[in-house]
Amino acid sequence: MIEILIMTLAVGITLTTPILLVALGELISERSGVLNLGIEGGMLVGAFLSFVVAHQTGNYFLATLVGMLGGGMISLIHAFASITLSVDQIVSGIGLNIVCMGATSFFLREIYWAGASATLPTVQVISELNLPLLENIPVLGTVLLGHNLFTYIAFALVPVIYLFMFRTNYGLIIRAVGENPEAAATAGINVRTVRYLSVTAGGLLAGLGGVALALGESGCFNDNMTSGRGFIAVAVVIFGNWRAFRAMLGSLLFGIINSVQFTLQALQSPIPYQFLLMLPYISCILALVFATHGARVPGALGKPFRKE
């Protein structure tokens, strides 16, 4: 029993990784005042490109790089729409997701289609890393270690992004732009440039989240394989009150819920598996209901900035 629990927690941390990376990206973007729902599409493109590159070249470093750039590109389009064209950010995000979903499924067939019955290729999942000494700690060692590189990067990024956003001048500038762009502009900050950089940086992280999903978790690519993880990440940012460590807790919550769901499936619980698959989405809605108390939205979130 205890082994199952430890195993569930360990898997939960692996499942947390993509959501955490995307949530951190969305956090930067939203702190600068741009709501990016297209992050789901960016994640999907990141997963797709990294899978294709890894499968064709076997070079995982290149695959990761290309996946990140793919996610960054999608967010750059979103940045152009919401900053330069200053159009509705929600529609831009939703439209981008539909295009990304269609495009990844379309090109997956263009590249790998070999008849209806043929199975899609897979790649080796990136190997697990064990840190010496620490792995000998009982229980904690099993849960916290033996993960892949992406997991360590994701969790290491939490304090990095916290320090960057709340303890450096650059972070202050981003938050100022997201809180009150007019005041920031008066203080001589180029609001548009800051927003472009923040949204694109968020996109790179979303792409990395997709890479972690494709190369760190599953080793393959299916149609719409992110299945809403990007939207869950947006919810995690709200749940986390736009703060890095609380976003990490939110991501962990979803990772572990998802892992519990898989464990219950594996244990052949009497609950039909469709209801277990609903769990992450239901808990996401519940989390949003509870997040509404005492939350503090960046003042200019979703509002375009126009120099008159």
Place this chain on the structure above:
Amino acid sequence: MIVTEIHHRKPKILSGAPRFWATLFALLAALVISSLIIMFQGTSPLTIIRDLIPCFFQGKYLFGEIFVYASIFLLIGLGIGLGLKANYWNIGAEGQLWWGGLFGALAGIHITFLPPVLHVLVVFIAAFLGGALWGVIPGILKLKYGVSEILSNLMLNPIAIFLMEFLLWGPMKDPAREHPMSVPIQTSAQLPLLFPATRVHLGVLLAFLAPLVVYFLLSKTTFGYKLRAVGDNQQAARVAGIKNNSILMRTILISSGLSGLAGALLVCGVQSKFIEGLSPGGGFSGYGFIGIGVAMLGCCHPFGIVLSSILFGFLSVCGHLIHVQQGISQYLTDIISGLIILFVLYSNYFIWKWKKND
């Protein structure tokens, strides 16, 4: 009430020359990009057009198909457009369509004592209620708890799909069939075909009456006036003595009920049963999402939505045709509908510039 504070800009609903040119620009841009994708795939777009045209002259079937698709898009688009007029984003049309289909199918299968016309009417009412029931959840979450309807709807869609999958593989499955589908609905609930050699059924005709009703509701009734007032400026509407929440709730009910009706059209007209893949996609794509593009291209105007739903119906038929003829994946249709949403949105910028220069 935090999440609702996230700023939504009401989509610009303009008429006249700028809107026309902007829409034309959007369509052309989407066409150019999809042509580039087709060229990447290795087929010339001109070949495709050359092969497509004669198909539409080989009898009525394909013409009929355009309207069979359009009727679905029309009902969903009307619902989403109505919501947008009140500044409510009904992105959950996909789930509401499935719930409408479910309720419609249950009424169509288990009610056995009704004569044909009355039975169809009961099925429609059931489907409307089914859609509204699912649509009311994000409404309550928004009005009572301040949860953004966009995120809650995006989460409710896959929840609905998983539930339907459970029902289709479990309690509702026709044991005689291998694939997940229910038993056929009673013949008294099936919509009769209108033209021989097509799939155009009575529901298609009825769906094309819906924009008249919505138009009347929006522009000739007090409710429609209040709805538009709430959509334009909530504070001003409140000052004018309009009960915002009650108006929004009624808008949400009608909006999601219309998506539910689309489900009934699929169950009673096209499939005659509740079946997996009623709307394609696992809760993140499908007819409910195409409806967003339909509403936006139609500028949220009931008659504009009629035109855009026919266009999307045409695109869907073309998507099927080039899949069969050239082996090009049907996901091309998804890409095009996404591109249309994006370019209609981008064209708002040019309208804004145009207005500024005037």
